[in-house]
Amino acid sequence: MSNLPYRLTPPLEPLPPPQEHRARYAFVRGVVAGAADLDPAAVLTATVAGATFGYNIGWVVLLSIPVLWSVFSVSSRIGRDSRKGLVELVRQQYGRKMALALALGIFAVNFVMIIGDLVAVSDALSIVTNQWRAFFLVPLAFVVWYMLIVGNARKSMERLGLLSLFLIAYVVAACFTVHSPARLATAILLPHIQATAAYSMAVIAVFGSLLTPDVIVWQTSSKRDVPRGTDSSHNTESHAGTFVATLVSLSAIIVAASFHVSDPLQMTTRSASQSLAFLGSAGPLLFALGILGSGMVALPLLAASLSFSISEASGWASGLNMEVWEARYFYLVISSILLISVVISLFGVNTIQILYWSQVGAGALVVPILAFLLLLGHTRKVVSSPNRPFDDFCLSFALVAMFVANIFFVWTEWITPRL
Numbered sequence: 001m002s003n004l005p006y007r008l009t010p011p012l013e014p015l016p017p018p019q020e021h022r023a024r025y026a027f028v029r030g031v032v033a034g035a036a037d038l039d040p041a042a043v044l045t046a047t048v049a050g051a052t053f054g055y056n057i058g059w060v061v062l063l064s065i066p067v068l069w070s071v072f073s074v075s076s077r078i079g080r081d082s083r084k085g086l087v088e089l090v091r092q093q094y095g096r097k098m099a100l101a102l103a104l105g106i107f108a109v110n111f112v113m114i115i116g117d118l119v120a121v122s123d124a125l126s127i128v129t130n131q132w133r134a135f136f137l138v139p140l141a142f143v144v145w146y147m148l149i150v151g152n153a154r155k156s157m158e159r160l161g162l163l164s165l166f167l168i169a170y171v172v173a174a175c176f177t178v179h180s181p182a183r184l185a186t187a188i189l190l191p192h193i194q195a196t197a198a199y200s201m202a203v204i205a206v207f208g209s210l211l212t213p214d215v216i217v218w219q220t221s222s223k224r225d226v227p228r229g230t231d232s233s234h235n236t237e238s239h240a241g242t243f244v245a246t247l248v249s250l251s252a253i254i255v256a257a258s259f260h261v262s263d264p265l266q267m268t269t270r271s272a273s274q275s276l277a278f279l280g281s282a283g284p285l286l287f288a289l290g291i292l293g294s295g296m297v298a299l300p301l302l303a304a305s306l307s308f309s310i311s312e313a314s315g316w317a318s319g320l321n322m323e324v325w326e327a328r329y330f331y332l333v334i335s336s337i338l339l340i341s342v343v344i345s346l347f348g349v350n351t352i353q354i355l356y357w358s359q360v361g362a363g364a365l366v367v368p369i370l371a372f373l374l375l376l377g378h379t380r381k382v383v384s385s386p387n388r389p390f391d392d393f394c395l396s397f398a399l400v401a402m403f404v405a406n407i408f409f410v411w412t413e414w415i416t417p418r419l
Helices: 019-037 040-057 059-082 086-094 096-129 134-149 153-177 181-189 197-210 213-225 231-257 269-279 282-314 328-345 351-376 389-418
Strands: none
Touching: 040 059, 040 096, 040 181, 040 197, 040 231, 040 269, 040 282, 040 351, 059 086, 059 181, 059 197, 059 213, 059 231, 059 351, 059 389, 086 096, 086 213, 086 282, 086 351, 096 134, 096 213, 096 269, 096 282, 096 328, 096 351, 134 153, 134 282, 134 328, 153 231, 153 269, 153 282, 197 231, 197 351, 197 389, 213 282, 213 351, 231 269, 269 282, 269 351, 282 328, 351 389
């Protein structure tokens, strides 16, 4: 018998899809990324912002397009080049305390979003079946748990993500509700920006709804298993995701601008579905199916990215391609979060309020995340090539703009009234 030490054989790197199918696969993944980015929180946030400030908030979506494009591109490249997640890279490059602080921020935002999205999807099923929403909370959480721990999460999300295309009804509705394209263009390109806490809060929420921390963490962590040499397909993916997310978000704002309510934050998911009521009985149904599809993509993504953040900050093994016994703490976090979310949801939750405020939190948390993307994108130990100047400009602009918006909101909302 040989006395040579046993050598572990490194796992083979997954093969890329055939060349002729890469563009199609990338487009489907992009649609899923856009659907996940446009989860129920984003749709309802756009509805609240549009109902409150009309077309004058639409410019935020337009400015988000190049930022989303750059964030998707940079975060995916960091994950592919380093084969590590965002929080893990922060821990290795900037210390455990910094990583834990970032992970706790992501945990807080994602946890609130999971509760809100779980209730929103239950509300959508309630609209379709005309049953009490509490009946659907436990089955929905179990489906998400099964997708992540037993089934194939990525394939399930790609298939369920196609349901979110029902939200294209917002695009159709926007075309019918706009009576003056010139007025729409003027309001979006030359908006009446209000120097109020409510308006700055809406700006932060809309931007945060399009650039949620969970999507960035997912883009980085999930790309660890993606084959190298597929840069062009990832460009297609980021473009498709950006297009889907921003188109539907802007359309929701346009439709909601003509949806008159006394207090938008007091709306419910069912009342928000009435913004498509002019399409007849099909309007609320299309709304519900779109929320169902986007929510069933967002919920596993939120739970997984939350667990990625905690596991990477703590140094635990993590990955959806790993067996349960190989990453038991990673899967334990997922199971615990879904269980706790169901329990809290059963006590009654105002869906619109919790999701709107969660997007405000996301808009605040995205500031340090953008800073880390800028720094990691130029760290030679992490990436094989630095960020493009265009990406650096977009990320820097978004970082400064969101920092100023957050400071203004805090000043006008909490500091000025106490002076």
